[in-house]
Amino acid sequence: MIKNIKFILLFYTFLCSGTLFVNAQEIAVLKYNGGGDWYANPTALPNLIAFCNTNINTNIEATPANVAVNSTDLFLYPFLHMTGHGNIYFSDEDAQNLRNYLLSGGFLHIDDNYGMEPFLKKELKKVFPDKELIELPSTHPIFNQTYKFPNGLPKIHEHDGKRPQAFGIFHNGRLLLLFTYESDLGDGWESPGVHNDPEEVRIKALQMGANIIEYAFEN
Template sequence: MKRIIYVLCFFILVLNWSANAQEIAILKYQGGGDWYANPTALPNLITYCNNNIDTTINSKPETVEVGSSSIFQYPFLHMTGHGNVVFSDQEIENLKNYLLSGGFLHIDDNYGMKPYITREIKKLFPNTELEELGAEHQIFKNTYSFPKGLPKIHEHDGQRPQAFAISKNNRIVLLFTSESDLGDGWEDPSVHNDPAEVREKALQMGANIITYAFKN
């Protein structure tokens, strides 16, 4: 039965993506975490990608809820926040079907999200561990080169930046970036007053993620 559901979801994705081949949505979740954090981040990343890597993404990303069938309209979902995240059983099933049918989810920890989101990821894929990506992975070199792997954008706990992934059929379906805070680097310059070179690194890494999601 589950196989039939996955097949149906796959065809829904194909039909929707033919009209939304390069679209991104913000994932709204329950639990109290601020899913709406960094409001200028994704529009700025989209503008950067459209100007530099020939994407044609809508400059105003939509917001979709985890349990909604609307997520199947978007090949790329972005999720961020600082606090608690809770997925219901129905949301787990919906998001899992989306990911196994070809969708891509990027979760960027805006600081304080990690213990909650890793718990929910374990519910999504109880038999699959998050795997840290080495600096040699193609996501760090497909468009812009990051020979040391995920760049450090903002300091929080003084820990090194890490990129973790869940892969299915040799393709990343879920990417979790931690201790980097890419989203802060994508925000308007006036928000965090980051140096231009730091914002550029964040935007370039974001472009690499989008390149990977759209081409794999």
């Protein structure tokens, strides 16, 4: 516990001095407990990173790291990605660490790979008991970065046939957590032979992913 407090204080010092997150362009996959497959879509992020480095002038390490939700290593990465199909569990320590990370300037994108939504909503209440997921309108800046999505989040996979929705958690006006639901961007980022999606569908998914990364790095 003391170690965590010291690290958080150190993190704030770096944040205020402008030496952490300012020029960092790195991504990590969030490892969580509960039995859900946090490691799903292994080709997704490498493909998205390659797309971003080519098209929106990022310089992200080609292979994303894996970082546990209770680790102080969270604070080394300005952008975390979380996905899966099933159960999620945050201990009190997990929830507090993730809350500290997000309130300190970090960004978390959660992409429902199908089936995680009811578990996720329950666990997010541990992280932010006083906040709700708010649906983002199609006019939100995240849909109007390098790539324009006038109708909001694109539909990539059918799932339950519901419309795709993007939800956010805000603090002092800053979007610090994005939850994409009934879209499955991650499947669209995977290599072409994995799901056999049409190329135009994959491009939409990659463009939306690039918008998310661009937005997170700039805000």
